[in-house]
Amino acid sequence: MSVKLVKVATLISLDKEFDYYYFGDVGLTPGVRVLVDFNGKKQVGIVLRLKDYTTSGNCVIPSINVAGKVKPLKPIIGILDVSFTLTVEQIKFSEMLSTFYSYPRGDFLSMMLPAYLKKANKLEIQFNENQDKKGSSFSGEFIKGSSFRERYFMWKIEVKKKLLSGSVLICFPQLSYLDAALKVIKDDFNCRIVVMHSKKSDKQIIQEWKISREKTLILGTRLSIFYYPQDLNLIIVEEESDRCYFQEEKPFYNLRDIAIMLCRVKGIKCVLSGNYPSLLVYQMIKTNILALREQKSPENKIKVMKLTGYSKGRVMSPVLLNILEKIIQSGKKVVVIWNKKGFGKTAFCSNCGYVFKCDRCSSFLRLSLKSREGVCPHCQQKVSIPQICSKCNNGYVKISGWGIEKIESILRKNFPEVLINTWENRFLNSQIVLSTSEIVGSLYEPEAFDAGIVLDIDGFLAYPGYHVTFDAFLYLKRLECLFKDCLYVLTGNGDYYLFQCLSGFWEKFYQLELNFRKELSLPPFFEIAKIILRSEDEGLTLRTIGNLRNRIAVKNNYVYGPFKEEPFKLRGKYRYSLVIRSRKSENFRESIKVEIKNIRSSKIQLAVIFE
DNA sequence: AGCACGCCGACT
């Protein structure tokens, strides 16, 4: 029996490894979870490496030198795995991620373990050998198709082939997409299918983790990549351009980047799939890092309707009514898209001007005229809207602005014979349906609507931020796929370059947008970090972000803010943001992370968006 | 991540 020196990684936010000792030869290999006494507490750690301990002098208890002092080592308290939890490759990969994102390895190891395995629970699975399968070589491609079904038929054969000798991971940006896709996919495969996402309980996740260690088709959201099995053979990233793939909380990763990195490590294929690529992926296509496989889209379905004169700025314009009239007369069905639920935008007292709001958030309520009630879209809190103002007891409460219910009621007056409903209350035979942008998620699989009319794209474009134009392009292009005949886009800014690029050769828009980004020193040519601090104490938040701003401004000339983040108050927390711009450099992200490390007050929460 | 230690301002 020999004494082993065991190098252990903790699951806390640290890169350091700690030494423990262990008497014996069996049961310990890299990747095994062990229980150790860490800082007086029992903690789960991962064995990184083992060494034979050679006694120096006549010490019986193994010890090490820490800063010149000899410290006795603590023993490994227990071994939690029958074989191992992480493979050697996975440990190495956590180190790669740690380097790439300049964030401690412990955070990535922690992502790789299901919650159940982070606690001192035994894992009784016997894995054969800790040897990772490697593919022959990395390759990447972008598959461009207008609907999920279309893209699916382009990569389905590949998935079937790869499943014969390993596992395949298909990632989705949101749960609703995953659910819709599962319906399409599930009957085509007779292998094991596992679904992985954060809405599942810890118990469900560990269950799925256990059965997905080999030859499994895994469908999941962004976290699922951290649970990849060692026989992973192919990764598909659906709707690669979706912003949901970026995690705004530490350790700040983007699933698309990790997917490509992992495929490189394993020498397997990575398929990015989507309606349109992100700007970054477009550049990767242009530089031949990714191949492009494109389903030639059918004829263009977007019609830009310029609003001028009387119609400009109006929701109920003659242009809208004319289009509806034509569609209804031809016996077709149409969806009108307006991005505000409820009856109106604000409820306020016509006497004292008091605006009714949720007391935890500063955003607009979803206002119902019938129940005279407002529901907060963020925290679901209900606010009653009285007839007479409850603040001044003297003045009618008015509901102003436009919501889909108001549009619905006015259209009913204009088209009394037509069946008009909101999206939630639609019937199979509804002729006009009023919907918010929720239609994009729920109609991942197109339904039987002939036409769509987008009413509020000008409102969308008015939102501050350099990427609204690009986002609007992706949004309209996604909507375009949902309708059989036509998508009408009503705008008062018909000369804006976005509207010139919605039909014809799609790369034209990418070229123009990239030119603007280059001229204005914006991503993907420059880097941007947006830091958002939030806490219940507004003064503290502002002070902290002010200090942060000053510290960053010493080294970086391009610091903007603090800004009030919209919504400013969210679930009782006040939000301020900073925007930092920098030339592309290796250490930009790292320098930001160094600065935000100091914000560790339990009161203040932090989000960072890197672009 | 927690937790201890130590510094500095507010307050009976």
Added chain:
DNA sequence: GTCGGCGTGCTC
């Protein structure tokens, strides 16, 4: 004087 918030450093 001392209580407590919070910045800093450490964990084998």
